[in-house]
Amino acid sequence: NAGVTQTPKFRVLKTGQSMTLLCAQDMNHEYMYWYRQDPGMGLRLIHYSVGEGTTAKGEVPDGYNVSRLKKQNFLLGLESAAPSQTSVYFCASSQAGPQGTQYFGPGTRLLVL
Amino acid sequence: GENVEQHPSTLSVQEGDSAVIKCTYSDSASNYFPWYKQELGKRPQLIIDIRSNVGEKKDQRIAVTLNKTAKHFSLHITETQPEDSAVYFCAADTGGFKTIFGAGTRLFVKA
Numbered sequence: 001n002a003g004v005t006q007t008p009k010f011r012v013l014k015t016g017q018s019m020t021l022l023c024a025q026d027m028n029h030e031y032m033y034w035y036r037q038d039p040g041m042g043l044r045l046i047h048y049s050v051g052e053g054t055t056a057k058g059e060v061p062d063g064y065n066v067s068r069l070k071k072q073n074f075l076l077g078l079e080s081a082a083p084s085q086t087s088v089y090f091c092a093s094s095q096a097g098p099q100g101t102q103y104f105g106p107g108t109r110l111l112v113l
Numbered sequence: 114g115e116n117v118e119q120h121p122s123t124l125s126v127q128e129g130d131s132a133v134i135k136c137t138y139s140d141s142a143s144n145y146f147p148w149y150k151q152e153l154g155k156r157p158q159l160i161i162d163i164r165s166n167v168g169e170k171k172d173q174r175i176a177v178t179l180n181k182t183a184k185h186f187s188l189h190i191t192e193t194q195p196e197d198s199a200v201y202f203c204a205a206d207t208g209g210f211k212t213i214f215g216a217g218t219r220l221f222v223k224a
Contacts, residue, residue: 042117042202042214043157058210090156098212099145099164104156 002026006091006105013081013112021076021108023091031094032074033058033102034066036087043090049074050097081112115140117205119215126193127223134218136203137185143205146186148177151217152199160201161188193222 004025013019023032030051035043045058047066055066063085065077074093078085088109092102116139126132136146144165149157163170163177163186170177174193179186186205190197200219206212 040216042119042204042216044214045210045212048210056210059213098206098210099208101159101162102147104158106156 004091004093004103004105006089006108008108009106010109011111013078013110015082015112017081018077018079019081019110020078021089021091021110023074023076023093023105024072025074025091025093025103026072027093027095027103028071029093029095029103030071031097031100032068033092033094033098034064034074034076035090035092036060036085037090037107038087046076046089048098081110083112086110086112115143115205115207115211115213117203117213117215119203119218121218122216123219123221125221125223128193128195130193132190132193132197132220132222134188134201134203134220135185136187136205136215137183138205138213139184140205140207140211140213141184142207143184144208145206146177146179147204147206147212148175148188149202149204150199151202157202190220193220195222195224198222 034046049068052071091105147162151157203215
């Protein structure tokens with residue numbers, strides 16, 4: 001039981017490049033989330049999903065897109081990366097919505113030059 | 114907008130002492146308050162949570178108290194150990210996918 005996994009672990013992009021971050025969970029959870037974590041700040045919700053085929057905007061969605069084509073996967077896309085998107089990205093999943101235990105992935109460190 | 118303030122930003126205690134971290138929230142609709150522990154380079158993990166219909170909750174050496182009137186809640190760690198060293202985040206959630214996190218408290222437990 002791997003829990004929540006993320007790929008890649010680390011990535012360097014140039015401004016304007018695109019990339020996709022993959023999150024996978026094997027706990028059959030309905031809810032999945034993408035957060036970013038910046039120094040001196042708490043986690044901020046980018047997008048979330050309440051089930052397969054659904055996505056919704058969180059607190060800081062601009063510049064990101066997401067897809068949940070399969071229940072176990074939640075993809076986060078950056079179409080045109082900007083230095084302001086340099087951050088650590090965490091995926092999480094939960095069975096009972098945001099007020100249930102959220103299980104986090106190991107994080108992806110992204111540097112945009 | 115909604116805000117969660119967390120204090121102190123850094124806390125250093127001697128092993129065996131108690132540690133207290135305090136958070137204040139602004140949205141009176143908040144009804145769920147989780148606390149996460151994040152060790153250096155690791156993922157956040159839920160350590161305890163409390164709902165608005167409860168004033169206090171304990172789990173072994175950790176406890177959380179909630180004062181809805183004052184809109185603040187606190188994490189208490191007793192008999193601290195070196196492995197308690199980490200960053201602790203509080204959060205407040207209204208139930209509408211609007212979980213707001215505090216900026217974190219870096220706790221150092223000196224052996």
